[in-house]
Amino acid sequence: MVAPLSSWPWDNFGIFKYLLYGPLLANGLYSLHVEGNITNNWCLHILFLCLLRVGVHIAWSSYSTMLFLTRNRRILQQGIDFKQIDMEWEWDNFLLLQALMGSLMVYLFPSLGYLPLWNAKGLIAVLILHVGVAEPLFYVLHRYFHTKHYLFTHYHSLHHSSPVPQSFTAGNGTVLEHLALSMVIGAPIVGTCLLGYGSTAMIFCYVLIFDFLRCLGLSNVEIVPHRLYEAIPVFKYLLYNPTYHTLHRTEKRANFCLFMPLFDAIGNTVDEKSWELHKEISSNAGKNGKVPDFVFLAHVVDVCSSMHSPFVSRFFASHPYVTRLFLLPAWPTTFIVMLVMWARSKTFLYSxxxxRNSLHQTWVVPRFGFQYFLPFAKDGINKHIEDAILRADKLGVKVISLAALNKNEALNGGGTLFVDKHPNLRVRVVHGNTLTAAVILHEVPKDVKEVFLSGATSKLGRAIALYLCRRKVRVLMLTLSKERFEKIQKEAPVDCQNYLVQVTKYQAARSCKTWIVGKWITPREQSWAPTGTHFHQFVVPPILAFRRDCTYGDLAAMRLPDDVQGLGNCEYTMSRGVVHACHAGGVVHYLEGWTHHEVGALDVDRIDLVWEAAIKHGLKPVSSN
Structure with missing residues (x-):
């Protein structure tokens, strides 16, 4: 049986829970219309304060997930996985609860609704009441929730169930503990108002600072320098730090204070490791952390998809990318940031x-898809990629895998440029296309006798054509270059060469129901496919699903092994736990311990070998065909 006040009354409302703000909004707008000013319109004040509080939590979440800024300041090193993100999805329940409680207070005590905008004495009074009332009250209640088994099990354990503290973890709790927290945050406010020193500014400042400090403790990023405590020893009793609070979350037996360790000192509940661990983490802030074993070097596809980053919104990033219309107003700002990144920034850590007890990282080259096709941008992009490879080599990374356009043939010969320029690289450079080819080829039904292949003379197209012709499959290779076609044809066994056929127009595939698309095609070009055609593809971005009488495969991808840990964001349009095949190819290269570079042309003879290695290590195909 569920304990009373352990679940939220609007748990089943979903997004419709926000309709509960409706009466506040309606009352606020009506009062604004009647009175003509917003000074004492507390319904609108409460709504605006809720928006600001959401902003505080989102800002802290964004900062803590900017790994390129915080990687060496992290306290707990594991990543935030999908399970935690889903568990904290309704993190803002407490805001709705406190908004309703605030409106009830204004209704019961109408005088609270007529406060001056500013009263300096109120700021002093609320600070005194916070130290004298809120801090000890929270300490007593918090310790009580821990020492009473029933209370901890049924009410407080949910808050501790998030393995990596984040700002959103602040809201991941039960109704009872948030009612207790509302008493804590409300006592200084109500007390100050009853003393006659209340003001609108006091309420806004106190609530926002309260949230800011809670998010500070739950950020998992140590930003309080240990030198501050050394210079002013008493300060460590006046303000906690993220390390201090993280110890409470992991040990659960000490550090019960709200923001001031003074009350832990009085109650003799300070964890003895608090200050030494804080000094260690703070001192290591400027040093490199654990060296990754594998790096996937990605790039941004377009301006809109750049907003799919975990540090923009981990909730969006935890689902496959789709265009969200409500994010479009942010497009101009994102575009400006893109220009700044284009001009100044370097490759950064993304996720x-x-x-298998090894650290796998994704680094991002700050370049957008269209930039790869600008002739004057070629050298700059290659310089970024080269710097990332040399950085990985210096750190001791074992394998670096190049994503999509980062290994474009016209850009750098599929990575050959870097290997030839730096023959003594210890890091293995991998384009991962061998596994990409294997995934596509295993999607093609065994009984297919003919396929149409666009992008036929690319690295992938060549390998796919040569592999299929060995299976006695007729391959219609779309290319205008007879020379390039004949060069590929001569690589095929003599008895298989007649299975490779050059075509120069899409009309040649009017009777072929298996299309393998390696070059972006327009809806008009798709129209030549017969009804019932299935479009396999290895083109970025994916082609438009224009034909309702045809089916479309996803980009070549594989699901990571079940023992992957700390994965909490989706790779572009891929589902949870699924990565592009070139990413998976680099993972297999690392897991197998192969010591060769995989750059340039594909070795057709290794396609089955790489596929079998992927399956052996627990990677799974995810074809929707």
Missing amino acids: FYNL
């Missing part, structure tokens, strides 16, 4: 996960 990480752990697999």
Whole structure:
């Protein structure tokens, strides 16, 4: 049986829970219309304060997930996985609860609704009441929730169930503990108002600072320098730090204070490791952390998809990318940021996960898809990629895998440029296309006798054509270059060469129901496919699903092994736990311990070998065909 006040009354409302703000909004707008000013319109004040509080939590979440800024300041090193993100999805329940409680207070005590905008004495009074009332009250209640088994099990354990503290973890709790927290945050406010020193500014400042400090403790990023405590020893009793609060979350037996360790000192509940651990983490802030074993070097596809980053919104990033219309107003700002990144920034750490006791990271080249096709941008992009490879080599990374356009043939010969320029690289450079080819080829039904292949003379197209012709499959290779076609044809066994056929127009595939698309095609070009055609594809971005009488495969991808840990964001349009095949190819290269570079042309003879290695290590195909 569920304990009373352990679940939220609007748990089943979904997004419709926000309709509960409706009466506040309606009352606020009506009062604004009647009175003509917003000074004492507390319904609108409460709504605006809720928006600001959401902004505080989102800002802290964004900062803590900017790994390129915080990687060496992290306290707990594991990543935030999908399970935690889903568990904290309704993190803002407490805001709705406190908004309703605030409106009830204004209704019961109408005088609270007529406060001056500013009263300096109120700021002093609320600070005194916070130290004298809120801090000890929270300490007593918090310790009580821990020492009473029933209370901890049924009410407080949910808050501790998030393995990596984040700002959103602040809201991941039960109704009872948030009612208790509302008493804590409300006592200084109500007390100050009853003393006659209340003001609108006091309420806004106190609530926002309260949230800011809670998010500070739950940020998992140590930003309080240990030198501050050394210079002013008493300060460590006046303000906690993220390390201090993280110890409470992991040990659960000490550090019960709200923001001031003074009350832990009085109650003799300070964890003895608090200050030494804080000094260690703070001192290591400027040093490199654990060296990754594998790096996937990605790039941004377009301006809109750049907003799919975990540090923009981990909730969006935890689902496959789709265009969200409500994000479009942010497009101009994002575009400006893109221009700044284009001009100044370097490759940055994007995300990480752990697999088989090894650290796997994704680095991002700050270039957008269209930039790869600008002739004057070629050298700059290659310089970024080269710097990332040399950085990985210096750190001791074992394998670096190049994503999509980062290994474009016209850009750098599929990575050959870097290997030839730096023959003594210890890091293995991998384009991962061998596994990409294997995934596509295993999607093609065994009984297919003919396929149409666009992008036929690319690295992938060549390998796919040569592999299929060995299976006695007729391959219609779309290319205008007879020379390039004949060069590929001569690589095929003599008895298989007649299975490779050059075509120069899409009309040649009017009777072929298996299309393998390696070059972006327009809806008009798709129209030549017969009804019932299935479009396999290895083109970025994916082609438009224009034909309702045809089916479309996803980009070549594989699901990571089940023992992957700390993975909490989706790779572009891929589902949870699924990565592009070139990413998976680099993972297999690392897991197998292969010591060769995989750059340039594909070795057709290794396609089955790489596929079998992927399956052996627990990677799974995810074809929707």
